[in-house]
Amino acid sequence: MEIIHDVSSFHSTNRTIVTIGTFDGVHVGHQKILERLISDAKKQGKKSVLLTFFPHPRMVLQKDMKIELINTIDEKALLLQNMGLDYLIIHPFSKEFSRLTALDFVRDILVNQLKTSKLVIGYDHHFGKNREGNIDQLREYSPLYDFDIEEISAQDIDNVSISSTKIRKALHEGNLKTANRFLGYHFTINGIVVNGKQLGGKIGFPTANINVEEPYKLIPKTGVYVVRSLIQGVFVNGMMNIGYRPTVDGKHQTIEVHFFDFNQDLYDQKLTIELLYFLREEQKFDSVEDLIVQLKKDKESSFQFLENNL
Structure with a gap:
């Protein structure tokens, strides 16, 4: 997959099959x-193109709101590459770009720049200035500019329409099972291992402290999770705490992973942490000794989940 960072940098003499959206x-x-x-695209001997945008449009148009995204742009690119996409175009979204009318977007971007022969879009898709463009306008423009349209209907799981909004809500509620089912893969957190206060090691549960660099990355509900990470080509299981460590600190949110049967130095390495199961809420204990007792229970519960599910 080739990644292009501005739609004007895409050049093709052949026509393409395109989809658009933040995904x-x-x-x-x-x-x-x-x-x-x-x-x-494969059947027709053409190239598949996804036109997406970064920053996310809401980051530009709704700056006063806190925007949280399920994927960082790098996480999204990796997922798309694994699907076999030919081109990922990440176009810089700006207020100026948002003022393009639906007609300008279709004519200048889809037709003249991307050479679109077919547009595949999801249901209820809107685009252009004030989101004025919709499927009806696309059907009006398609014969004029010689491209086909295919609209994919709403996809349901147990009669509940899947959406990024519902996945974000599930993650905030600690409903990891639903989030992962809607995603079709395990939700991940990517970050650099940084120095912590070494408290975990002192109580027999050394942890890797994960620093997530992207401020817009959604961090799920505080609590303890069963996780795994691919380290040097091998999956290593563990348990992760997202929270404020109320028993020993209580001031700053941290993301800490205790890997099972693992003692390598991970400092400054970037890890991808897959969240497998929400184990329990974060708690404040009366003493560090009580915390250690609970951590041992968490470890045992993690082993039981891993034995039954992986």
Whole structure:
């Protein structure tokens, strides 16, 4: 997959099959669109193109709101690459770009720049200035500019429509099972291992402290999770605490992972942590001794989950 960071840098003499959108989460519904896109492109001997935007439009148009995204831009790119996409175009979103009318967007971007022969989009898709563009306008423009349209209907799981918003809500509620089911993969946190206060090692549970660099990355509900990480080509299981360590600190949120049967130096390494299961809420204990007792229980519960589910 080739990544292009401005739509004006994309050049093709052949026509393409395109989809557009932010695709936050690259969830099961998104995957349906992308599978259709990639399949059609291969059948027709054309290239598959996803036009997405960064910063996320809401970061630009709603600056006063805290924006949380399921994926960082790098996480999203990796997910898309694994699906077999040919081109990922990450176009810089700006207020100026947001003022493009639906007609300008179709004519200048989709037709003239991307050479679109077919547009594959999800249901209820809107685009252009004030989100004025919709499926009806696309159907109006398609014969004029000689491109086809395929609209993918809403994808449901147990009659609940999948959306990035619902996945974010599930993660905030600690409902990891639903979030992972809607995503179609394990939610991940990527970050650099940094120095901590070494408290975990002193009580027999050394941890890797994860620093997430992207301020917009969604951090799930505080609590203890069963996790795993691919380290030097091998999956290493562990348990992770997201929270404020109320028993020993209580001031600053941290993300700490205790890996089972593992003692390598991980400082300054970037790790991808897969969240497998929400174990329990974060608690404040009366003493460090009580905390150690609970951590041992958490470890045993983690082993039971891993034995039964992996």
